[in-house]
Amino acid sequence: MTARERVAGNVAGYVDDRTGAAKYLKKSLSKVFPDHWSFLLGEICLYSFIILLASGTFLTFWFDPSMKEVVYDGEYAPLQGVEMSAAYASALDISFEVRGGLLMRQIHHWAALIFMVGIVVHLLRVYFTGAFRKPREFNWIIGVGLLTLGIVEGFLGYSLPDDLLSGTGVRIAEAIMQAIPVVGSYLSYFAFGGAFPGEMFIPRIYTVHVLLLPGIFLALITVHLMLVWYQKHTQFPGPGRTEKNVVGYPLMPVYMAKAGGFFFIVFGVTAFLGAVASINPIWLYGPYTPGQVSAGSQPDWYMGWLDGLVRMAPPLETHAFGYTISWNILIPGLILPGIMFTLLALYPFIESWATGDKREHHLLDRPRNAPNRTALGAMALTFTLVSLINGGNDIIATTFDLTINQMMWFARIGVFVLPPIAFIVTKRICLSLQRADRELVLHGRETGRLVRLPHGEFVEIHEPISPEKAWTLTSHEQLAPLELPEFDQAGVRRPAAIKNKIRNRISRAMAVAVPKATETERKELEGHH
Numbered sequence: 001m002t003a004r005e006r007v008a009g010n011v012a013g014y015v016d017d018r019t020g021a022a023k024y025l026k027k028s029l030s031k032v033f034p035d036h037w038s039f040l041l042g043e044i045c046l047y048s049f050i051i052l053l054a055s056g057t058f059l060t061f062w063f064d065p066s067m068k069e070v071v072y073d074g075e076y077a078p079l080q081g082v083e084m085s086a087a088y089a090s091a092l093d094i095s096f097e098v099r100g101g102l103l104m105r106q107i108h109h110w111a112a113l114i115f116m117v118g119i120v121v122h123l124l125r126v127y128f129t130g131a132f133r134k135p136r137e138f139n140w141i142i143g144v145g146l147l148t149l150g151i152v153e154g155f156l157g158y159s160l161p162d163d164l165l166s167g168t169g170v171r172i173a174e175a176i177m178q179a180i181p182v183v184g185s186y187l188s189y190f191a192f193g194g195a196f197p198g199e200m201f202i203p204r205i206y207t208v209h210v211l212l213l214p215g216i217f218l219a220l221i222t223v224h225l226m227l228v229w230y231q232k233h234t235q236f237p238g239p240g241r242t243e244k245n246v247v248g249y250p251l252m253p254v255y256m257a258k259a260g261g262f263f264f265i266v267f268g269v270t271a272f273l274g275a276v277a278s279i280n281p282i283w284l285y286g287p288y289t290p291g292q293v294s295a296g297s298q299p300d301w302y303m304g305w306l307d308g309l310v311r312m313a314p315p316l317e318t319h320a321f322g323y324t325i326s327w328n329i330l331i332p333g334l335i336l337p338g339i340m341f342t343l344l345a346l347y348p349f350i351e352s353w354a355t356g357d358k359r360e361h362h363l364l365d366r367p368r369n370a371p372n373r374t375a376l377g378a379m380a381l382t383f384t385l386v387s388l389i390n391g392g393n394d395i396i397a398t399t400f401d402l403t404i405n406q407m408m409w410f411a412r413i414g415v416f417v418l419p420p421i422a423f424i425v426t427k428r429i430c431l432s433l434q435r436a437d438r439e440l441v442l443h444g445r446e447t448g449r450l451v452r453l454p455h456g457e458f459v460e461i462h463e464p465i466s467p468e469k470a471w472t473l474t475s476h477e478q479l480a481p482l483e484l485p486e487f488d489q490a491g492v493r494r495p496a497a498i499k500n501k502i503r504n505r506i507s508r509a510m511a512v513a514v515p516k517a518t519e520t521e522r523k524e525l526e527g528h529h
């Protein structure tokens with residue numbers, strides 16, 4: 001034993017005598033996790049969150065969350081002598097005078113963008129593979145909470161510097177608050193401590209941004225990861241993988257090394273972007289004054305769809321009992337996002353209701369084998385994408401020489417027409433892929449080798465696929481549709497007849513599939529070859 005090993009052993013023994021950690025650690029470190037590249041997406045969220053905490057802490061040392069009026073007297077000459085809030089002035093100082101400050105600001109901003117991309121792509125992987133099914137519904141709901149908080153946290157973050165762009169965003173938030181019937185104007189006065197913009201807003205959102213929300217994030221992420229640990233990770237179907245086992249590698253040393261390396265890759269990419277790619281150059285926008293809006297104002301991408309929905313709303317207003325209800329803001333700004341996030345959170349329960357499948361699932365679905373779910377996802381994505389495109393309607397119009405009206409009508413029509421088309425096309429593609437799988441199992445792989453038979457006919461040689469591959473393509477189950485009774489034994493309509501009829505219809509649509517190749521069919525064809 002070398003001296004170094006002896007010292008390490010002594011320290012470990014000392015800690016174990018006092019905490020009894022060795023037994024627990026031994027068990028935990030050998031815990032097995034399955035392997036697939038898409039399982040790294042959750043890790044990207046985790047690592048960019050850590051980068052956000054570290055870079056954000058650096059920024060708090062110099063940022064002054066105050067709306068006190070000051071006259072700028074710093075390094076950036078074009079703004080010298082301009083009146084601005086202390087918050088904006090301190091953000092300029094971080095950018096131009098604090099050593100490494102601009103790099104940290106840019107790393108923080110890029111990390112926020114990557115964090116949100118990570119969350120959305122991770123959510124899509126969980127959705128399209130059916131990883132949200134029993135027993136992981138709670139973790140799905142926690143995830144939807146994290147997504148919502150991420151959007152709010154990002155919005156508050158880029159509102160802090162009090163530049164012209166961020167002030168414009170806060171003004172939109174005020175409009176959305178005011179659109180709530182009856183209590184809206186009270187709520188806005190409460191949030192801003194009086195009339196907009198007032199002097200309270202930046203200090204208040206600062207506390208929420210650096211203390212309250214990060215605290216909630218930490219708590220939710222901890223519970224999220226504990227649940228992944230406790231419920232075990234799902235795995236893709238394959239030989240030897242069942243609903244009862246986990247095939248993969250141990251945490252120590254394989255995943256410790258992978259995770260450590262991956263953290264540094266995420267950190268490296270973020271730092272590289274922070275170093276070379278300018279993001280949110282607030283000095284170009286100038287300080288916020290409520291009377292100005294700069295052309296081409298854009299929110300960060302994860303807010304863009306919401307902005308796009310508001311931009312495409314027709315000017316609908318109702319005046320009743322001395323109140324004005326601005327439907328043009330209330331519907332796209334609050335009601336629609338409310339419905340979208342509620343449906344998203346409830347999706348695991350809606351699906352299990354529709355299919356009648358209440359069992360546990362630890363093996364993932366290949367997206368093609370759940371055509372309706374995949375098509376629904378494509379439909380929701382298309383809706384969000386059209387809204388997001390409309391969030392940049394002014395920039396797109398000037399770039400491609402279009403009018404803002406053309407963009408708006410594209411969005412207004414597209415948001416209704418394109419999602420159903422996406423649904424139909426995706427479902428067809430899934431069913432075609434199922435058919436292709438069936439062909440592959442029954443007739444083997446096309447080799448591209450043509451052979452001429454003695455009587456002159458040309459045929460292509462097919463090679464049988466490996467038994468492992470055949471297993472992977474056929475191991476999924478194909479659910480039979482529900483057949484809930486509409487009449488009782490005496491032939492009388494049941495009280496739940498209508499509900500049962502609707503469920504039967506939906507579950508029939510959910511069960512549409514190309515029958516997978518069976519062992520008997522395979523054997524039969526083998527005889528023919």
Ligand code: HEM
Nearest residue numbers: 039041042043045046123131139140143144146147233234
């Ligand atoms: C701060 C944001 C988040 C962090 C740090 C995070 C982290 C993670 C990690 C590290 C894993 C295990 C690796 C993996 O499957 O990718 C995981 C799994 C999971 N996450 Fe997240 N996640 C976040 C947001 C979300 C969101 C938005 C959803 C969905 C709405 C979600 C739902 C799930 C589910 C259901 C699992 C279990 C997946 C399985 O076992 O296959 N998470 N998460």
